[in-house]
Amino acid sequence: MNSLSEMPSMADPRQALKPNQHSSEDTIARRERMRKQRDSLPIASVRGRLVEEVKAHDVLIIVGETGSGKTTQLPQFLFDAGFCHDGRVIGITQPRRVAAVTVAKRVAEECNVQLGQRVGYSIRFDDSTSSSTRIKFMTDGLLLREALLDPYLSRYSVIIVDEAHERTVHTDVLLGLLKSVLNARSKSVGGCVNADSKKGNFGIVRKNESGTQSVGFLKQCQGMKFPPLKLVIMSASLDARIFSKYFGGARAVHIEGRQHPVDTLYTLHPQRDYLEATLVTIFQIHLEETPGDILVFLTGQEEIESVERAVKEQVYSLPESSQMIVTVPIFSSLPSEQQMQAFKPAPAGYRKVILATNIAETSVTIPGIKYVVDPGFVKARSYDPLKGMESLVIIPTSKAQALQRSGRAGREGPGKCFRLYPEREFEKLEDSTKPEIKRCNLSNIILQLKALGVDDIIGFDFLEKPSRAAIIKSLEQLFLLGALTDDCKLSDPIGRQMAQLPLDPIYSKALILASQFNCLEEMLITVAMLSVESIFYTPREKSEEAKTAMKCFTSPDGDHLTLINVYRAADELLEKRNRELIGKNETNFQRKTDKILRKWCKENFINSRSLRHAHDVHSQIRGHIEQMGLHVSSCGEDKLQFGRCLAASFFLNAALKQPEGAYRALASGQIVQIHPSSVLFKSKAECIIFNELVQTNQKYIRNVTRIDYLWLTELAPHYYAMQS
Ligand code: CDP
Ligand code: MG
Secondary structure: OOHHHOOOOOOOHHHHHOOOOOOHHHHHHHHHHHHHHHHOOHHHHHHHHHHHHHHHOOEEEEEEOOOOOHHHHHHHHHHHOOOOOOOOEEEEEEOOHHHHHHHHHHHHHHHOOOOOOOEEEEEOOEEEOOOOOOEEEEEHHHHHHHHHHOOOOOOEEEEEEOOHHHOOHHHHHHHHHHHHHHHHHHOOOOEOEEOOHHHOOOEEOOOEOOEOEEEOOEEEOEOOOOOOOEEEEEEOOOOOHHHHHHOOOOEEEEEOOOOOOEEEEEOOOOOOOHHHHHHHHHHHHHHHOOOOEEEEEOOOHHHHHHHHHHHHHHHHHOOHHHOOEEEEEEOOOOOHHHHHHHHOOOOOOOEEEEEEOOHHHHOOOOOOEEEEEEOOEEEEEEEEOOOOEEEEEEEEOOHHHHHHHHHHHHOOOOEEEEEOOOHHHHHHOOOOOOOHHHOOOOHHHHHHHHHOOOOOOOOOOOOOOOOHHHHHHHHHHHHHOOOEOOOOOEOOOHHHHHHHOOOOHHHHHHHHHHHHOOOHHHHHHHHHHHOOOOOEOOOHHHHHHHHHHHHOOOOOOEHHHHHHHHHHHHHHHHHHHHHHHHHOOOOOHHHHHHHHHHHHHHHOOEOHHHHHHHHHHHHHHHHHHHHOOOOOOOOOOOHHHHHHHHHHHOHHHEEEEOOOOOEEEOOOOOEEEEOOOOOOOOOOOOEEEEEEEEEOOOEEEEEEEEEOHHHHHHHOOOOOOOOO
């Protein structure tokens, strides 16, 4: 037993969720408990059969209920069965960062090895692997990037594409790539690697009478031998047909799960404020229902943190005997050391409320859940190929998602699911979620495919083809950013450099341009800050205080410089404190600086989690930039230079003020409003650039900076011309 059963202090019940030093007896008991739990998973009883199936088939599809043990167990079964004996690696891809990290940690613990040794993970901006890693969890996007350097994925013996039902754009494209790799590797016995890495034109080319022959977009040739690759596709939904058909009638097996009955309750009427309704429901369950943890599905970090604050505040109005409730958030940009908190049992007598994004639908399984609160919404990408605009929208879930969510309540015993909408609304939901590839801007993925040597994007063997209009619009955007040549090939060096950076093409281009505008230092901070969600937060009841605090960072030019001011202020603070702490010969250095930063963030209504994440992202991108040989310098006080660079970089997102106060986005013609969180909200700026479009009841743009409209014709003359 660990010491979590100890009563925590009310001041910080979360303390009680922190792991304590285990005595060796604790560790033995814990290991025994874990072994028993593993043995009782549905997948354990079919272990031998599954290994045989993987041995017998190059492509295997495994469908199994969430929580049956697919993700944590199958890689271990395959490792034990000798799939890594030649030093090759079992790679498991996840659509979500959190899943890759938390599952890797769990599997390392189950294997009793240190994370980063035999078991590790690798996600964008965070790598925890070593040369001894044999079971590697990663995001699907990261494996796609790896293919740029190792197009035959030669270091892998097995690739497990997990959560394939999520149908992220990366999963879909990865499956297309893997189809080619499988084909090339299966035919490469007696073939060789023909790697012309400088041109990115790798290929296995098989020699026959007619010379070389293509296999998919990869080529075959004689020479070095590759062992065949095994591909396992795992999915929680029942429809394996699409994957099986795509891989020529591949074998699909089903793992029986265990599901207890879940009582589903609906509201009588639609809820106007679903966050308020969520809060009421959490406390209703807490006060009226039997013990058991609550899983709440929200759409993103901002909502999660606002509900977290509200629960913490309201709990004090309850009688003392009812205050035993702790909240734990789980979302993708949460620092990895905090992600594991959701899996730790609540202290004895406490009820744990997990506030999660749709990550907890199928990607991660948290034990102990008895109640699910489902407001019925999800944040999704949406793309209008005609206007070339991608936006984030909060939309109703699909029926499949709603069912997955309620299923979470019945894993360990009978449970209850509270859907915060009327029953008649459920019937109106779409059956399943539209694949992301059909609703997102494709320029990122096209850039990567081009870098992999796929020139004919429309002819690429997609699992499901995106619309022609979306492909063409995205190609056009890449062309306008200078990533493609007139004949639609990757340009050198711009396109190639852009493909190397793990960022949206528009941000990659901004960094490349910034080195010419002598403001790469500023742009690096900007891109890092734009890569995280919500730097500022405004509690409803303290909005005036928050506004005042923000004023000292505000730049009249807009949000980009404001974000830079925040980042630099935090940096300065830490540098100063570091000097003081060094002077005092302090121990526990990291803990102290973390505490100082958290306090400063709290006083200034800044989200310390987001700021820390931005710091990590910053140092990672800086590493890439320096490797590329770009010079990182600052424009100092010359803010004009930075503004011009923003205009040159984000000209596709420029907007002009309209007489009635709204703005018209120049590329799409859409009428948009500046989001109230922007420092330019209610400003009179004539011409602006922005970085994000969010649709609620209005179309809002966020991260906005004023520019001189003449800069557009000067700096993007290929797109804007002066009207005579
Ligand atoms: O992939 P699938 O949904 O089939 O299941 P899994 O993720 O392999 O989870 C199997 C079991 O491991 C579940 O009962 C989880 O509760 C448990 N688990 C855990 O306790 N802690 C983790 N970090 C991950 C999984
Ligand atoms: Mg799983």
